[in-house]
Structures are given as C-alpha cells and as structure tokens.
Amino acid sequence: MDRRGFVAVVAGVALLGGTIAVLRQESAPPPPDGPFAHFLAEGVGHSTDEGSPATPTDLALTALDLTSLRVGWRGTATGGYEVRWADRVRLVRATETELTGLPPNADVRVEVRALDPLGRRSAPATAEAVPRLAHDVSWADPLVHPVDRFDGPEALAPRRWRVLDDGVADCLGLTGAADKRLRITCDRVDLQSNVPVRLSPPHPDGAVARVVLTTDGPSGLGAVRDAGEIVVALLPEPFHDSGPLTDPLPPGAVALRVGERAAGFTTGEGVPATTRRVPVTGQVRPPVSGVRHRWELRVLPDALVALVDGEVVAAAPVAVPWTAARARLAFRGSRFTQVDSFGVGGVPAPAEASSLVLLGPGTPDGDDAVSLGHVPAERLAGGTSVRVVAAVGAAAGARLTVRFGDRSAPARVVGTDMFGTLVHADFPLPAPGGAQVRVLGDGVGVLRSHLVVSDGPDAVRPLPRLLERETPGPRAPEPVTAVTQRSGRAEVVVELTAPRGGEIAAVDGVEVDLDGERVAAVPTGGAVGGRHVFTLDLGGLSTGGHRVAVRAVPVDRRLETRLAEEDFQIRPL
Numbered sequence: 001m002d003r004r005g006f007v008a009v010v011a012g013v014a015l016l017g018g019t020i021a022v023l024r025q026e027s028a029p030p031p032p033d034g035p036f037a038h039f040l041a042e043g044v045g046h047s048t049d050e051g052s053p054a055t056p057t058d059l060a061l062t063a064l065d066l067t068s069l070r071v072g073w074r075g076t077a078t079g080g081y082e083v084r085w086a087d088r089v090r091l092v093r094a095t096e097t098e099l100t101g102l103p104p105n106a107d108v109r110v111e112v113r114a115l116d117p118l119g120r121r122s123a124p125a126t127a128e129a130v131p132r133l134a135h136d137v138s139w140a141d142p143l144v145h146p147v148d149r150f151d152g153p154e155a156l157a158p159r160r161w162r163v164l165d166d167g168v169a170d171c172l173g174l175t176g177a178a179d180k181r182l183r184i185t186c187d188r189v190d191l192q193s194n195v196p197v198r199l200s201p202p203h204p205d206g207a208v209a210r211v212v213l214t215t216d217g218p219s220g221l222g223a224v225r226d227a228g229e230i231v232v233a234l235l236p237e238p239f240h241d242s243g244p245l246t247d248p249l250p251p252g253a254v255a256l257r258v259g260e261r262a263a264g265f266t267t268g269e270g271v272p273a274t275t276r277r278v279p280v281t282g283q284v285r286p287p288v289s290g291v292r293h294r295w296e297l298r299v300l301p302d303a304l305v306a307l308v309d310g311e312v313v314a315a316a317p318v319a320v321p322w323t324a325a326r327a328r329l330a331f332r333g334s335r336f337t338q339v340d341s342f343g344v345g346g347v348p349a350p351a352e353a354s355s356l357v358l359l360g361p362g363t364p365d366g367d368d369a370v371s372l373g374h375v376p377a378e379r380l381a382g383g384t385s386v387r388v389v390a391a392v393g394a395a396a397g398a399r400l401t402v403r404f405g406d407r408s409a410p411a412r413v414v415g416t417d418m419f420g421t422l423v424h425a426d427f428p429l430p431a432p433g434g435a436q437v438r439v440l441g442d443g444v445g446v447l448r449s450h451l452v453v454s455d456g457p458d459a460v461r462p463l464p465r466l467l468e469r470e471t472p473g474p475r476a477p478e479p480v481t482a483v484t485q486r487s488g489r490a491e492v493v494v495e496l497t498a499p500r501g502g503e504i505a506a507v508d509g510v511e512v513d514l515d516g517e518r519v520a521a522v523p524t525g526g527a528v529g530g531r532h533v534f535t536l537d538l539g540g541l542s543t544g545g546h547r548v549a550v551r552a553v554p555v556d557r558r559l560e561t562r563l564a565e566e567d568f569q570i571r572p573l
Contacts, residue, residue: 043537053114063134077114080528119525143343150182153463158355164190198347209346217337231330240326265316282311362446382459391419395443405435
C-alpha cells in the first residue's frame, strides 16, 4: 500500500453478504480536532452490521424506592441503547438501567431506542410510571424491623454489624450525590449482621426464615474480571464468630452464592438432604453496575430457595440443622458493588451487639507458647464477655490453653479452615488493665486470630471508616482489536466494549492507524458499541513487524480517547 498520498474521490458503496462495505479515497485525513468525517485510505475497506436497529420490546418500569425507576427491556442492538426521560438522555450497553432522583408523584415517561454501530436510532419503545405507585413495599412485611439501609457509617455501627476485612484498609466507601450508598472498594471483605436469624413457624410462602439483600452486584470488576461473587451465608453458633468466610463451609452452615450469570447453594457438613423439589422459574441476568435487584434467601423446613425480584432462580433440597444463625455477606472479586439494603425474617430478635478486635498471627513467647498481643482496656470497656478465636497449628494430640490476662481456659476445637484448626475460648469482662493474650501448647503456632467482644449498652465503639467517593462519570467504550491476515490483506476487527453498567460516553468515531499513519476514520453517530471490520491491502508493505492502533474518539473531546494496539508480522514468501 502506498500511503504517501491519497486521491479525493468516493469510490462507491457495495452491499456484500449481509454487511455494508464502504470504499473511499480522500486527499487527506480529517484534522484530529475537527468534526469527525469519513476517511478511508486507498485500499482500505470498512464493513459493519447491515439493517436498521429493531425497536426494543417488553419495556417495563419497576421501583425499589419512592424516587427511582428501574427500566428493563429486551433487545439485541450491537450499538447500545439510548434512554430518554424528562429532559435527560443516557446511553447504555445493557438492557436495563436505573433512573434515580425522580419526583415521587410525577408521571415519568421513558423512551428507549436501539442503536446500530453507526449510530442509527430505532423507533422508540415507551412506558410511563409514577414512582410512588410502582413501589411495592410488601416485600418487607415478613422482615424484622428496622431494615438496614447502607447510607452512611452509622448503618454499619458495631451494635448491628461486624466488618471483617483482614485488616485491609479502605474496603468500604460511599458513593452518590444526595442518596449515598455503601460501595465495596476492595476485592475481599465480609460483613456480618448482629441480628440473629431465628426460625419461626412457616410464613404463608412456606419460609421459616429469610435474608433479603438489595444490591447491584456482583460487579465482576475486581481482581478477577468477570468472576465476581456475593455469598449470603447463614452461620450457626459458634461458627458465626470465625474469621472471613473460606471453603469449605463450617459444619451446619448454608450459603447462597450469587455469581455473574448463575446462583446456587453450598452447605457444610451435617446439613441433611431432603426429597423436596422447588421449581426454578427465573434466571440470573448479568449484573449491571448501578441497577439494583432484590435477592432473597428463603429457608423452608425442607429446602433452601433463592429469588431475585420475586422469581425463583435456585433451590436446594436440604434442611438446616439449627434454630438460630447469623447472616454473613461475603464479597469476593466484587469491587465497586453497591450494597443498598438488608433485612432478615423469622422470630423477631434484637441485635446482639458485638465488635471485632484483630490480633493477627502469633509470635513465639517462650517454650510452647505464642503471644497474640496486648488488648488495651479501652477497647474492652463496656463489654460483658470476650471470645478469643484463633486458627492454630500444633503437635498431634496437643492440649491447648488460652490465657487472657490472668485467666486461663482450655481451647475448644470447633473445626478447621484453610488457615488451620479453629479454636475458641471465652472469658468474662471487665479486664481493668487490658489483657495480654497467649496460646499455650506443644508445638503451637497461630496463623490468624481475633477477639469477639460482646458489647453491653454502654460500650462505645468507633464507626467503620467509609470514604466518600465521587460516582465515576461516563467513559467511552474500549476498542478491543484483533488482526488476521489472508491473501495479502489484513482484517482488523474492532469491538467497542464497555462495562455493563451505568452511563457510557457516546463515541464520535473510530480511527485506525497503520504504523503511525491514519488510514481510516469512520463516524459512529454517538453509538456506544458495535463491531467494525476494516480490511487493509498489505501490498507494498515491507516484511517484518507492523502495528495497528485503533482509537474510540468520544463526542465529548474532554473525555479520554480509548486506545488499543495490535502488532502483526508480514513474513517473507
């Protein structure tokens, strides 16, 4: 390909096998900061999907509170969707979004249009709703009140919650403008409710207990892309006092695991099977950041059932072997997940206030003894008792003793986890001068440990640290690029991809450079997705390495232009 000059003439438009192919020769590429215009160098072709985008179907509006509407629809648009309401416009890739900050009593009209990769819009699908009338509060009737709303540090006060984050700072934040919500900001954190879940006589829907969680997760944007998981576990005594949740589950425990595309149950030892079969009527949709859904774990006398927005998506034929447990929320690889509200149902019970003191691994302290450190008196003030919890390794058959200040108690073995044998020991409070904590036994070592302090009404504990964070603004989608060669030509396939949630910045066009020179610029009309195929004539190029660079240029030039680069080789004949 001779790229030293270009001729200003339109070669034509051809329909080829279900695609639109455009060949164009121009005298010079458009200026980088000017209006986006078509430009295809000599020997460069472009194709994309043919046909006008179809109007979305099954548009529905639902409300999870008095000032929001969740908008959902069906569609197969490759260029994204345009959502209009009041005087606002939002571009998204997923087939749902959530509108917030709406007037509770206003009739809100919503229009949704599909886009193709070149930005052509379909006819709109329309729906109307009044948030107050669309909001159904009956889901909260069987719950123990108050229902937790995660709208600030007080929502995670120790009288209601324990935060288990292995000492990792900055795991929790607040986002949002007027209506702030808790957001997970690290890859692993556990939250445990201090409100007991106690079994009750069966409710009309058959449940003897339940846990309800409203969230937009798991986001799948953590350390492992597309592998986010939220675990809703019920842990009986004494395993609710153990550290962060690990596999396998403790004896008697049950857990609902919510993943990117599926949900299911796991159980610990001692959970008996039954013959009950509960029909599954719904399916798990990939989570969309910022779009809340209501998950529910129902405990039936002979089964566990998982529902999302009232539809059964998973079930397990088992019977829980306990009458009381604590609910644990474990977030794994789910960074940026929003946690909105939480509640439990069963026999009403008050919160049993408790707080956590991390001790960490032990250090040698003489023969056959390990020190876990000194706990200051102020950290125990107002507590009624304390439980020392440790994961230990020791010689076979060793008898272990825990010392808390000047008191001693035999260590009770309660199970194992990935860190070792779990032991507990309980002590009364107060401990006026604080307490040195030690574990004694033949060959003992401690890999991790903590205290659980049962707090009395006068206990004053610090609130968890929640940093306020700005809600990230829209970004242009990222061009994902693949290059293949065939018969002296290269095919550059560009997919505009973006996270499944929130607003996405409109793309003005896609640019392609070959070895640093621009060879194509295709306007995309404000689309946010789609597949583009560029063909490049490789005649005249030298053998050896070459590079293709693809840019997705946003309509708003103040935003980041997303770049992808791909190297390829032309080999000698």
